[in-house]
Amino acid sequence: MTEAEWLASEDIEAMFGVVRARSKRRRSRLFAVACCRAIDPALPDPRSQRAISIAELHADGSATDAELASVMLGAHEVVLARASDPAVIEAAASASEGLTRKAAGMRQWSYRMGMERAAECVAVPHPYRAAVQVGELVRSRLFHFQGPDRGAQASILRDIFGHIFRPVAFSPSWRTSVAVALAAQMYESRDFGAMPILADALQDAGCDSADVLDHCRGEGPHVRGCWVVDLVLGKE
Template identity: 35%
Template sequence: MTEEEWLESIDPMHLWVSLDRNASNRKRRLFGCACCRRIWPLIPDARCRSAVITAEQFADGDVSRAELARAKAQAKAASVEHSGAKAHARATSAEQWGRVLTKHWAAGACCSVALAKASDVVMAGRSAAVAQQTHAVLQLGRPFGSPESAAMTDQLAEQEQRAQADLLRDIFGNPFRPVPFSLGARTPQWQ
C-alpha cells in the first residue's frame, strides 16, 4: 500500500490488512471499541455496553484478561437472550424481525471487542455497520430487500466504511510518516 492509498482509502478492511504486524494491540482493540461507540444507542443492554467499556479498560491495562473474558461471556449471554432462537420465534412481523437482527449485530460487535486476540477485533466494525444498516431500514419503514431499503443500505454501507476508515487513520496515524517520539516526554505512568 502506498501513502496515497492509505490516506484516501474508504475501506477499513483494506487499511486493517495493511497495518504492520507491529501495530499495537491496544490500538486495534480501541478501533473496535470506537466502532461500537458509533452504534451505542442500538446496543441491546448494559451487559453489551459493559463489554465495550471493559475492552477499553483492558486496552489500557486497567483490567485483567479474566475480566475481559467475563465481560465477553456476559455480552454473549445478552446476545443469545436478545437475538437467539427464542427471540427469532417471537418475531412475527418484518419489523420485529428487523429489531432482532439489529440487536444481534450490535451485540455481536460488543462481543467482538472483548475477544482475546486483538487482531480479531476488526469484526466489531463489520457487525456495527450491519446493525446500523438494519436499524436504518427499520426506520425507513420499507420491507427488507425493497429497492428503497437496498439503496439506503448501500449508501449507509459506504458512509460507515468511510467513517471507520477515518477512525482507523485517527487511531493508527500515518504509517508512512511516523511521529518521532521523545523518551523524555513520557509521564511517570509510562516510564
C-alpha cells in the same frame, strides 16, 4: 497500499493488512471499542455496556485477562438470549412470509442483535480479529439504518494509527505540562473538543509538525487512542 490510498481508503480489511504487523494490541482493541461506541452508546443490556467498558480498560492495562473473559461471557449470554426471544422468532417467521411490517420489525431486531454481537466481539482475546469482526458487523445490512458507514470507520482507524507512511518524530520538548493536561483530560473524558486548543499548546511549545497540528485542528473524529493524544501522553 500507498500513502494516498491509505488516506482515501474505506476498506478496513486492507487497511488492517497494512498496520497489522506494526499494530499494538492496545490500538486494535481501542479501534474495536470506538466502533462499538459509534454504533450506539446506549446498548440496552448492562452486560453489553460492561463488555465495551472493560475491553477499553483492558487495552490500557487497567483490567485483567480474567475480567475481560468474564465480560465476554456475559455479552455472549445477551446474544443467546436475544436469539431465543419469542418476539425475534415470531418476527423472523413473519419476515420469511414477506409481511412488510413484520419484516421491518425483524430488521430492527437484527440491528439490535448485531450491536450486541459487536459488544461480544470487542472482548475476544485477539483484538485484531475483534476489530475486523466489529467492522464486518458495522458495515453489514444490519446497520443500514443507524450505524456508521465505511468512511466513518476508516476515519477512526486513521485517527488511531496516524501517518503510518510518515511517522512523526515527536520532540519531548513539546510535551509541556499544559499539553499533557489537555491530552489527559480529553483521554479520560472521551471529549476531544479541545483538540484545537491542544494544537495551540503544542505550537507554543515549538511543535512545527504540520501533520500533528493539522490533525488536531481537523474535523476528526477523535477517539481514545488518537495518535496525537497518545504521543503527548507517551502511550504506545
